[in-house]
Amino acid sequence: MxxxxxxxxxxxxxxxxxxxxxxxxxxxxxxxxxxxxxxxxxxxxxxxxxxxxxxxxxxxxxxxxxxxxxxxxxxxxxxxxxxxxxxxxxxxxxxxxxxxxxxxxxxxxxxxxxxxxxxxxxxxxxxxxxxxxxxxxxxxxxxxxxxxxxxxxxxxxxxxxNKNIDFTDKQIKILIMLAKGYKELTISRELGIKPVTVKYHKKKIIEKLCVKSIQEAIVKATKLNLINID
CATH class of the missing domain: 3.30.450.40 (GAF domain)
Structure with missing residues (x-):
């Protein structure tokens, strides 16, 4: 046909x-x-x-x-x-x-x-x-x-x-903390970075995982075993 x-x-x-x-x-x-x-x-x-x-x-x-x-x-x-x-x-x-x-x-x-x-x-x-x-x-x-x-x-x-998702160590930490319910301000204090930097990394995480929100990013990263929140 x-x-x-x-x-x-x-x-x-x-x-x-x-x-x-x-x-x-x-x-x-x-x-x-x-x-x-x-x-x-x-x-x-x-x-x-x-x-x-x-x-x-x-x-x-x-x-x-x-x-x-x-x-x-x-x-x-x-x-x-x-x-x-x-x-x-x-x-x-x-x-x-x-x-x-x-x-x-x-x-x-x-x-x-x-x-x-x-x-x-x-x-x-x-x-x-x-x-x-x-x-x-x-x-x-x-x-x-x-x-x-x-x-x-x-x-x-x-x-x-199977492709190399080049998360930085900081982005992995931020993603794990977000998955655990941490707010941006708390994350910035814990990691010693500015809140605007946390926002920047959240944006990059969303882009790399090809999703529309950080909530979707957390779900997808968990399913793909990219983060461990235990």
Missing amino acids: GNMQIYDEILHSYKRCVEAGLTSSIAHPVIILKGKYIFLLTDDEGYLLDTMCHEKILCHINFDFSIGISFKEEAIGTNAISMAIKLKRLVYLEPQYNYCDILKKWNCIAAPIIVDEKIIGYLDVSTIERDMTEEMNVVVELLSDKIANEYKNCLKNFELV
Whole structure:
């Protein structure tokens, strides 16, 4: 699929989102799945990475859903994930179109997870209780976008960890003291520097961690093990 075709599909998706009344500023999907659903996350080759399902659906799973099983066409026949891999787009497959009998009762929607125009995996949402509606397509698209954004954030954090963030010793001390609740004036007295210097270092810390506030800087530095406040 060429880039222009991908962009056309994105534009069509945007149009559907607008028609559905969605805004780009929503904090979470506007449709919540209630009922017997199973969520599958695979890598870009269709190998299962993770799964989550409603407890009521466990009795309907009649084959091994272990991490690492393959949803490739040659492994389990025609299915939504294998078709999404082939077509590189969202696919809805009704039960009768699954090739193997073990999948014959499943309604499935699978969509690629795309980061910077590269497919990094696939999300599948399946149910046995009813047909998937067009609204479900939007839900799966929103979920796959959310996963892609989370992945991108993880990459950014990984890059921060693995690059040399050149905090000075003073900036580390200031960041630790801020994390412990010290005020600027107290920090200046403790370290023997002017309050304006503390402000300067706070600004540099925020810039180096690519965040918007010192509160975000503290959280990020803690997650990345750049500071220890014990």
